[in-house]
Amino acid sequence: MNIINKILNVDDYYFDVFMSISEALAGFTVNELQSTGLAEAYYTYVMKSLEAATFVEFLTVSKNILEKSSDEDQLKKAIQTEIIANPGMNDIAGKVITMWYLGTWEGAYINDLSYKEGLVWNLMHSHPPGAKQPGYKSWNIKPVNSYS
Template sequence: MEPNSHTKLFLEVSALLTGFSKTELKATGMLETYYNTIQKNTDKQDIDYFFLDVHVLLNDKSKKNIEAALASQFMAASAYNGLAKNIIILWYTGNWGNDVVSSASYIQGLMWNAAHTHPPGAKQPGYGSWAERPLTVKNS
């Protein structure tokens, strides 16, 4: 399996692991950065086996529920040295271990979209938005 096919598989498995679409993940602009982050911080053998097994899973037509297969085969902390869990954390927080990957990774973290908010100090809701009543407050 060639390295650039790993990037495609990384995007596909990331979409399954995070619950965000491939388009949403690409729109963060973090795909290449995150792929390079796992390459730099994960044992090559773990990465190779992970992508080989992801490829097999995604191309197995007999698997009806890919998410369940992912959960049972890839989510154990011992599976590929926790790579699947680290990928989820990377996309949601922009962190690898205790390190923030970059200022962009903090801003683009999926946790902000999942919470329907913006990262403090970045991506503010816009000039004058404070003047509008929140949607959850009913007018009397």
């Protein structure tokens, strides 16, 4: 019970592990993830959506991977062997990645901001239609990677 109470404190070490493994899985820096304004909301949402023991196991495996890896290549290999190759861990990792990119968990939006702040929009150099407009006269600027 003590470890569960510890996780409920978002200022806790486990939050840092969650953000660090999210960075490794999503390919965006912790600062970029934090700038969505959703880091704490996502952390608490995942915690409520998974059984406590399952979330603790995912965070413990993640912590061990992060501590053992001295460079990017080691981290990628460790994620591959200890998270991706493990069906249960792979399922959680996939849900975490989808959450950051699309703002959804098992097909449902997490909150009002999650659609707007999905990382997919940054990746596409776009904006979420109907939610965040691109800006005045933006139609006059050629898209990124435009070959026309």
